[in-house]
Amino acid sequence: MLLALETANEWCSVALFDGKAVVAQRQDDRSREQTRLILPMIDAVLGEQGLGVSALQAIAFSRGPGSFSGVRINAAVAQALAWAHDLPVVPVSTLQALAQAAYRQYQLTQVVAVLDARMNEVYAAAYQLDTQGLMQPLEENLKDESGHEQLVAYDQVRLPDEAQRYALVGNGSHLVTQARELAVYTDVHASSEDIARLGYAAFKAGKAVSADQALPVYLRDNAWKKIAEQRAQMTGQQ
Template sequence: MKYNLLALDASTEALSLALSYNNKIYRHFEECPQQHSQKILPLIERILSDAGCQLKDLDGLVFGRGPGSFTGVRIGVAVAQGLAYSGNLQLVGVSTLQAMAQQAFAQTNAQQVLVAIDARMGEVYLCNYTRGENNQAVALAEETVIKPELIEGDYQGILAVGTGWQTYSDVAEKLSLDVNAEITLPHAKYMLSTGAEQFEAGQVVNAADAQPQYVRDTVTWKKLPGRE
């Protein structure tokens, strides 16, 4: 890969990091609900140390911009901003749903993939992707949050990934989806290629302009006790 990039994602119960440095990839992935804020900085230090590099050696940062948990998305964006300020680096945000589609295209021969992450409150974050040039995942519609039973369309035989299809397996069966149970949460590794393309195209932002993508209205989310 042409660019030396650090990608991070904390938008779901998974905490994921990936570093592309001198054409070698270092990565970390673990499911650690509600522990992201304690673990993310030490893990970033470790992955940089493993690669023998420092922030100043990077060309930029890639962050998972959501959708996902409001708290997790905020943690990811805030950490990315802090690192960008510290290293005088620019950033790009990558959709967590797109990252999962990117993984599906990397690991299967599918030409289309329907991604759904469990959004709680009886809803899923949803987006449909097709395989584009250079195997990049291209969204066929905007990301949305929706009650699974309201999903409409002809998806028979389409590959489906994400925790949404485990939670709502009855809907997946009704839609005749081909569910891949191995791809359930976003991996930062699959944000690197998209991030590199955005850097190549100059589609970067400064730390102050890094923005999350919540999809769901925060006011609605906060009505559920214990969530924010």
């Protein structure tokens, strides 16, 4: 059994996955409530199945990019539970989970997942469906662990070849300059179910890590600073 956590953006979502399907799930779309909600939600899904944390095989979490506080909460809770119960952890890209949600919600098989990063920038990455029904990064864009993920201005989003075959999905999709030329789905949201499916596949493939390696990915180096401070720093560098 795998526990999946998603707090990297607006929603707080927790799921238990048995390798084939989600057997328990809780979700709450109230923004900025993740800190208060996540632990009771974890207790609820475990209680529904009569399980304790020690019965889990692994914990998967949405590692970013996304909201700084949301990503930090996700990583911190995953680390704490894993340390306390000696469990492996599976970090899952938030953008990949968003792409998986596009397949779950609309059966889209080729997408550019886009999240609003504020400050006139977006997080973006291209994915396509594999034979296992999982969204995977395009090989042509894989430079390193997160090389396919972009933090760029609206008009600098790198699109795949034959971009017209791809849909833009996520809350930042309408911001992309090329959006007028492509199908746009702004209502696609990643949930713990998407984290669970991707995380379980990665776990079975031997890609789990120890708790101390379950690190968040922000893409923006100064993400810990307030937005006004980030903007001031960027202005000073110009």
